[in-house]
Amino acid sequence: MTKTLGEKITELRKDSKLTQEQIANYLEINRVSLANIENDKRILKKGDKLLLQIANLFEVDEDELLDGTKKEEYKKIKEDDDHKKFKNLILYILTKCGQKPNIGKTVLNKLLYFSDFNYYENKWENISNQDYIKLPRGPVPKDIDDVLTQMEDDKQIEKLETEFKGYKQIRFIPNIRYDLSVFNGLEIEIIDNVIEKLSNMNAKQVSDYSHNDMPYISTKNIGDKIPYQLAHMRSGEYISKSENND
Template identity: 40%
Template sequence: MGKELSKKQIGERIANLRLSKGFSQEDLAKSIAISRPSLTQMELGNRVVSLSEMQKLSIVLGFSLDEFMTKDFLANQSLKASSESHDEVIAERISVPTLNINKFKNVLLYILEHCAGKPNVGETVLYKLLYFSDFNYYELYEEHLTGAKYKKLPYGPVPQKLDAIINQMIDANQLQRIKTEFKGYPQKRYLPLEKADLTMLKASEKDVIDKVIEQMSDWSATAISDYSHKDLPWEVTEEGKDISYNLAFYRELPYSVRVYDEEENN
């Protein structure tokens, strides 16, 4: 069999197989009778996979144990997958966010309705409120809220295409941009000129956004930037790259918004 695979390589292979077969972490963990945090640790390469777990995984994910341990396993799997376009579509749907512009505009208006009057809520704070709303929702429900992509930039996560969306909203008289100063620094702020269309937001979405607003909307730009820098998805992403939503499942307290222990006991 040649060189033994490392825990990290085994974890990556399991994660790749899980996504290609369209399983959520929760579904796969349940089907092999382990807790979701255990599967997370397994996929990150922090936990040894026992032989009996490996056998269960091979049945659920449909692979041969002998093939799994070979050097070219993932390359061979991707060749097989190319003929299984259905599986590829499922994997893409799970892992690739698609921006819902209308939803994004309404989330932005909803946040501004509640926070635009606060002197600390300039562009920097707004970006972080959007980021935590999106990533907290994904961690809780495994679905995208706005589907915006966030890039890792020095001051924290920044939603892509935001400038274009904001300019559209200014042209449509939905928003007004004002330049002010806050504590001696220039600041860009946005005022909502219309209310968010609440029919666009599910109760669960509104609930997640409300909690983010309640927790963070009074923080200074420095405080919220520092906080975002310790959030695992931002922390482990390379500078200038997109932040993967799936990293939200690897968060720990105080960032994690799911109570995994309660789920395990149910």
């Protein structure tokens, strides 16, 4: 488990057989202030004079102390981010059902696809402004890998490599809360319906299900972009019409 900055400082102090009072005197602060730092009640950031003094005292690098701290490390999605809504859609889905053991990357891709195409079927526009590509395991958002990497780098999500029923699985855990204000009521309704209907499927089940959706079937070649307009050719259980679509 990753240690916080306070835990690291406490460990270094104890290893050096120094008391809080001795360290506080060296830093020219009182013992209570040091205790607050060690208990992570006072957060030190890169460039802070106290952090540099502590690093020098224990002969460690400032970045080494900060690496892995749990506070002040997550970056919010910027207002001018081209993928702002797509990232919030990912966060929304992960928050609502990402804790389920079957929700790996394959299932996430399909939940994103059906959210976008179901909304397009109702409103002639998508939610995330993403194109989707026809791949052997079903539809995949064109920019998904780049976007997930950006979100990992900004600590908005955490990537885990696990196993599910004997198969390797890539999972993502949200570190920040989605911004609900970027969605309208119908978008939330449709996303929630997709989660309710499909989020209990495993990767094979949801992939097989997506293979029978008309937009996927009607797109000729692997690697081709799936036209959103094909959502209006759906039939049977794939039709997604909301009662609130006026």
